[in-house]
Amino acid sequence: DIQMTQSPSSMSASLGDRVTITCQASQDIGNNLIWFQQKPGKSPRPMIYYATNLANGVPSRFSGSRSGSDYSLTISSLESEDMADYHCLQYKQYLYTFGAGTKLELK
Amino acid sequence: QIQLVQSGPELKKPGESVKISCKASGYTFTDYAMHWVKQAPGKGLKWMGWINTYTGKPTYADDFKGRFVFSLEASASTANLQISNLKNEDTATYFCARSADVMDAWGQGASVTVSS
Numbered sequence: 200d201i202q203m204t205q206s207p208s209s210m211s212a213s214l215g216d217r218v219t220i221t222c223q224a225s226q227d228i229g230n231n232l233i234w235f236q237q238k239p240g241k242s243p244r245p246m247i248y249y250a251t252n253l254a255n256g257v258p259s260r261f262s263g264s265r266s267g268s269d270y271s272l273t274i275s276s277l278e279s280e281d282m283a284d285y286h287c288l289q290y291k292q293y294l295y296t297f298g299a300g301t302k303l304e305l306k
Numbered sequence: 307q308i309q310l311v312q313s314g315p316e317l318k319k320p321g322e323s324v325k326i327s328c329k330a331s332g333y334t335f336t337d338y339a340m341h342w343v344k345q346a347p348g349k350g351l352k353w354m355g356w357i358n359t360y361t362g363k364p365t366y367a368d369d370f371k372g373r374f375v376f377s378l379e380a381s382a383s384t385a386n387l388q389i390s391n392l393k394n395e396d397t398a399t400y401f402c403a404r405s406a407d408v409m410d411a412w413g414q415g416a417s418v419t420v421s422s
Contacts, residue, residue: 200368231407233408233409235351235409237351242401242403242412242413242414242415243343243351243401243403243409243412244412245408245409245410248407248408248410249408254408254410284350286350286351288351288353288409290405290407293356293365294365294367295341295353295356295367296353297343297350297351297352297353298350299350300350300351
């Protein structure tokens with residue numbers, strides 16, 4: 200089974216900071232990775248799909264990148280509405296795996 | 307607009323069964339797979355598996371083989387999750403999500419509490 204190692208598990212940052220969250224895949228998943236944002240009591244919202252593509256309606260301060268087996272979600276300039284949990288999901292060969300999640304809080 | 311509406315909260319005792327429904331609207335039901343995702347209180351998301359809404363064939367993640375059953379009422383554009391022999395660790399919110407690769411629409415979640 201493919202494992203996704205997500206880091207950090209939590210982090211605090213200030214408004215305007217550049218923030219990066221990473222998921223490392225245990226096997227090749229190509230670009231089959233989605234980043235979700237989840238706010239308390241809400242359903243997950245897709246932010247980035249196919250590792251680097253911005254989903255509809257997502258602000259341009261969000262971006263996704265890949266370096267080998269490492270996948271990153273970056274927020275270029277943190278805003279208060281970005282405080283949330285973030286989850287990566289790989290979807291290779293119809294078997295899916297989430298990362299453990301990252302809690303992003305305001306410093 | 308695309309909507310997935312799930313059934314309401316459930317309170318069950320250990321050993322009982324529960325059935326959660328997910329009614330889709332705003333798109334052709336059989337054009338998208340339906341996934342199920344578990345979120346225990348304060349925890350991350352866990353993929354449970356998916357059902358092919360065209361053929362009805364389910365695929366279960368390893369941790370969800372045995373007590374968990376995905377089914378369809380295709381004529382009603384509804385996907386169901388049944389959990390039998392409930393355990394305390396089944397206490398969670400269960401989400402349905404449609405997908406044609408990307409899980410782009412989610413239900414609001416259905417809360418299941420298992421307590422004696």
